Amino acid sequence: MTQSQINPQNGQPLLDIRGLHKRYDQLEVLKGVDLSMQRGNVVTLIGSSGSGKTTLLRCVNMLEEFQGGQILLDGESIGYDEVNGKRVRHGEKVIARHRAMTGMAFQQFNLFPHLTALQNVTLGLLKVKKLHKDEAVALAEKWLERVGLLERRDHYPGQLSGGQQQRVAIARAIAMNPSLMLFDEVTSALDPELVSEVLNVIKGLADDGMTMLLVTHEMRFAFEVSDKIVFMNQGASKSRATQGAVRASAIATTGGVSQKHTFLIL
Numbered sequence: 152m153t154q155s156q157i158n159p160q161n162g163q164p165l166l167d168i169r170g171l172h173k174r175y176d177q178l179e180v181l182k183g184v185d186l187s188m189q190r191g192n193v194v195t196l197i198g199s200s201g202s203g204k205t206t207l208l209r210c211v212n213m214l215e216e217f218q219g220g221q222i223l224l225d226g227e228s229i230g231y232d233e234v235n236g237k238r239v240r241h242g243e244k245v246i247a248r249h250r251a252m253t254g255m256a257f258q259q260f261n262l263f264p265h266l267t268a269l270q271n272v273t274l275g276l277l278k279v280k281k282l283h284k285d286e287a288v289a290l291a292e293k294w295l296e297r298v299g300l301l302e303r304r305d306h307y308p309g310q311l312s313g314g315q316q317q318r319v320a321i322a323r324a325i326a327m328n329p330s331l332m333l334f335d336e337v338t339s340a341l342d343p344e345l346v347s348e349v350l351n352v353i354k355g356l357a358d359d360g361m362t363m364l365l366v367t368h369e370m371r372f373a374f375e376v377s378d379k380i381v382f383m384n385q386g387a388s389k390s391r392a393t394q395g396a397v398r399a400s401a402i403a404t405t406g407g408v409s410q411k412h413t414f415l416i417l
């Protein structure tokens with residue numbers, strides 16, 4: 152059972168992003184994004200290539216600096232604090248602690264090729280969480296079983312299919328017991344026949360109450376699994392709409408029809 156499942160709902164959003172601004176030099180990618188999610192929520196980000204979806208996830212995990220706004224995770228300000236009216240970056244220790252509150256899975260699985268599936272999952276448990284070996288192995292086996300790969304525990308990534316490698320990568324992230332899971336197009340690099348096995352794992356985790364922020368192009372899956380779908384288009388402004396309106400807008404804009412720069416939250 153994960154932390155996100157055992158913590159009681161206390162009304163405070165698990166993730167609360169307010170007015171997030173992010174620039175790469177002259178390019179303003181996020182122009183005041185607001186997004187909040189409760190524990191147990193599944194939120195999916197959709198939007199065209201370059202609209203800032205990955206950037207938003209990376210800001211939550213402090214893999215990117217951001218220039219304005221606030222990200223509150225479980226009530227804690229990620230990345231920066233206000234001290235005497237000045238914005239001050241947290242020290243590396245605090246950032247590392249905050250980073251550990253989220254788990255991330257990417258399009259590229261980034262498994263260590265010289266380690267078995269089990270060793271890939273236990274690595275962080277041993278080195279970061281400092282668990283005893285027996286404990287780490289038990290936890291890794293539990294999560295490998297959860298993603299349907301216990302019998303492959305001693306296989307190296309090169310001996311696993313893409314879908315299996317991605318499931319190991321998901322097990323590795325979740326074994327660290329994050330409060331929030333970030334998934335960035337985790338099925339995009341997979342052969343079509345392997346996509347559903349990964350989506351099924353994510354759906355199972357959602358059903359178990361894990362809090363997740365997803366980026367995916369699998370629209371049917373997104374509508375099936377999400378409590379909220381956020382449509383990003385240049386991150387310029389935001390408005391709230393009914394689910395039907397957002398669907399219509401998402402479809403229209405995905406088809407290149409809409410010229411509006413909107414950030415819609417349903």
Ligand SMILES: Nc1ncnc2c1ncn2[C@@H]1O[C@H](COP(=O)(O)OP(=O)(O)OP(=O)(O)O)[C@@H](O)[C@H]1O
Nearest residue numbers: 175176178180198199200201202203204205206207
């Ligand atoms: N490290 C970087 N340096 C400069 N510009 C960047 C950097 N990373 C991303 N960008 C730019 O920021 C914008 C948003 O990129 P981002 O990767 O967040 O988009 P995305 O919505 O995830 O797109 P995709 O659907 O293609 O993954 C793009 O214009 C991109 O070129």
Ligand SMILES: [Mg+2]
Nearest residue numbers: 204205206335
């Ligand atoms: Mg991206």
